[in-house]
């Protein structure tokens with residue numbers, strides 16, 4: 001197991017390094033001089049050169065890339081062009097919004113989607129099943145930011161139960177922060193819950209048809225016990241795969257939904273960075289998002305081993 | 315101890331099993347023989363009340379003073395696994411791949427309140443040793459994929475007898491295995507029967523297997539009884555042309571599992587059976603009477619449902 | 628054919644997508660009003676006989692903008708799926724033909740890597756590179772459809788190529804290109820069409836997200852996603868602004884998802900029975 005873990009982590013690190021290289025190269029061919037762009041038309045060649053030196057842009061590309069890689073480990077990611085503050089600090093600050101948002105959304109999606117999928121499977125081909133699958137089709141089709149807008153319309157503007165945007169920070173305790181995160185998390189979670197419900201349903205239906213379910217029933221287990229104790233654990237294997245794949249959609253979803261709810265998270269930071277042509281910030285942010293998606297995929301591989309003994313290396 | 319009378323299993327219009335009757339005494343082994351699709355598995359599942367959705371059983375299955383066909387689901391659950399154990403055909407798929415062997419054996423014991431988790435685990439260990447798996451302590455925590463086919467079937471047997479049932483239903487437990495493993499398992503089942511005195515309904519399509527294990531045999535075709543009697547007598551002098559054909563199909567000197575193909579032709583579809591004897595289309599002796607009138611049971615050295623039984627020798 | 632008419636998701640999907648296509652086509656020659664004309668006197672109106680679905684903050688007719696927006700969405704879907712399908716099919720067939728070689732492995736690893744980047748994130752990166760705009764967004768979405776089609780094409784092609792009649796054709800002297808085009812492509816076409824329908828829906832959703840962020844379709848071209856981002860400022864005063872464009876997106880995505888599901892069932896009835 002340890003060998004497997006080590007190998008998987010090594011693979012992850014290699015993938016991350018490749019991603020970093022690709023991102024760096026892509027942004028390197030970007031036309032335009034960020035220093036010139038920041039200083040505007042009145043800048044003299046001397047002030048531009050000074051700023052280039054300050055930002056380290058006068059160094060050769062290879063050295064800048066290596067410095068960035070080292071910075072990813074130490075946290076020293078350079079200065080944001082636009083904000084003139086360290087990128088590491090900016091990202092750390094916004095992390096406290098996006099991470100809880102993503103985790104909350106993931107929990108909501110699993111908490112809604114998996115039980116509904118199990119319910120549909122255990123009543124397969126009944127009216128309940130048809131209704132649940134119809135609703136999940138709708139859930140798949142509705143973009144998360146429209147869910148967000150509708151929630152704001154109904155629960156904030158209409159009923160006044162929730163703030164329509166903004167984030168009070170964690171200093172006032174988890175209550176107000178979670179209150180501000182719950183609608184955006186739900187908006188992110190619903191389309192994902194729809195996917196999970198559909199996958200769970202077909203996985204459970206497939207598992208319920210397996211011979212070991214008959215063995216379990218022959219032991220004296222009820223249908224429900226056989227479902228929970230035997231079918232579900234097997235059905236979770238494909239569900240976890242999808243959960244991992246969905247996580248990358250969730251991350252990009254945060255970019256959009258943070259916009260809807262004016263949350264000061266990584267996603268909004270990314271959009272602002274793109275608007276401000278803030279390359280230092282963009283490259284680290286994009287790598288963070290891609291890296292998070294890759295890390296979750298690695299976690300899924302490891303979770304496989306826990307869920308499915310056949311995948312465990314001997 | 316179990317008396318099955320006039321058991322019929324229907325799926326809508328289709329009669330998968332018709333009017334089947336048999337009995338089993340404690341410690342007795344009844345072999346249920348027939349080609350693929352003859353209704354053996356459905357008969358076994360009817361005994362446990364686990365027929366696939368849509369199938370209905372009628373008649374009666376009297377077991378320990380109750381009619382199993384009239385029990386509620388809750389009452390049936392108390393019988394399943396506790397008084398009647400079942401071993402399935404496919405050792406590769408009948409065990410849950412994500413649960414340890416020990417946990418799967420212990421589950422029924424705990425479910426029926428015979429022991430707590432620790433006690434059930436100890437019992438599972440003893441059972442694993444009893445069915446002859448090597449290194450029982452390790453097997454307790456092993457997963458199905460770490461066992462060979464024969465070992466898994468042993469684990470399934472341990473699982474089925476974990477609550478010391480009075481009746482074991484075994485649906486082709488050895489068909490998927492090679493001959494030597496098959497012989498070992500048959501010996502194991504015989505030993506367990508001798509030790510515990512449990513009765514066994516043993517399903518197979520292999521007359522050679524029946525001859526080694528079953529006290530009595532019931533031959534099934536198209537969901538109907540063809541012939542029944544003491545195994546020895548039945549095999550020595552079959553009275554039904556179908557049984558005759560089955561025996562003739564066993565290659566001499568090599569009596570291991572071969573798909574039964576006693577006569578030219580296929581088992582007909584259940585919805586295309588003639589009104590009379592289901593074997594009519596393939597029977598060398600069939601005539602108009604056989605086609606139109608269901609044959610009555612004809613007593614003799616065995617009972618044969620046939621208008622033209624072989625005379626007793 | 629009769630089976631198709633009785634299949635509920637196919638039927639609903641086909642009718643809805645036909646409706647959207649029809650609206651988009653009609654918008655080429657006629658809309659209820661000029662979608663670009665601003666009218667200060669008729670700002671933020673609710674639906675009425677004059678403005679069927681109301682007006683926006685500039686007094687533009689929402690119904691007309693949605694119709695033109697449908698054209699925009701369908702174009703995005705068509706081009707993005709076209710790019711993904713053509714390149715994906717080519718790469719997938721190439722990999723299948725080179726089955727087991729380094730070329731095959733190289734193509735598949737490259738596609739895995741592209742696939743690991745979430746679609747909108749990739750689009751953001753490309754848009755950063757090329758500047759925001761419809762063309763850039765569509766190219767980005769299209770490129771990230773490539774791995775989906777390539778994987779599918781490779782898997783299906785490998786299955787087809789193992790069949791006996793392909794061996795027979797090869798023995799009869801047919802060249803690899805001929806075998807791929809005459810025998811393999813027709814056999815996997817159904818599968819690719821099903822996936823195209825699903826990816827069409829994905830593309831519409833992705834373009835809506837990008838345009839909502841201001842990275843896709845640029846003004847004044849009407850786009851459902853951008854209409855929603857404009858609506859956000861004014862929806863407290865006129866909630867309809869936020870409702871109709873979102874409903875249009877959901878309906879279009881639903882239509883092509885259902886169409887894909889229906890086609891899949893009709894092509895392979897076994898899948899439906901397994902509940903997939």
Ligand SMILES: Nc1ncnc2c1ncn2[C@@H]1O[C@H](COP(=O)(O)OP(=O)(O)OP(=O)(O)O)[C@@H](O)[C@H]1O
Nearest residue numbers: 325330349350351352353354355356357366519584
């Ligand atoms: N789940 C099911 N639904 C509908 N019909 C079934 C089902 N299972 C079995 N049957 C039908 O019931 C009949 C009897 O099947 P059964 O499984 O009892 O045969 P069998 O004698 O056990 O055959 P085998 O040797 O192949 O196991 C067959 O005609 C079969 O097609």
Ligand SMILES: [Mg+2]
Nearest residue numbers: 354355356485
């Ligand atoms: Mg059977």
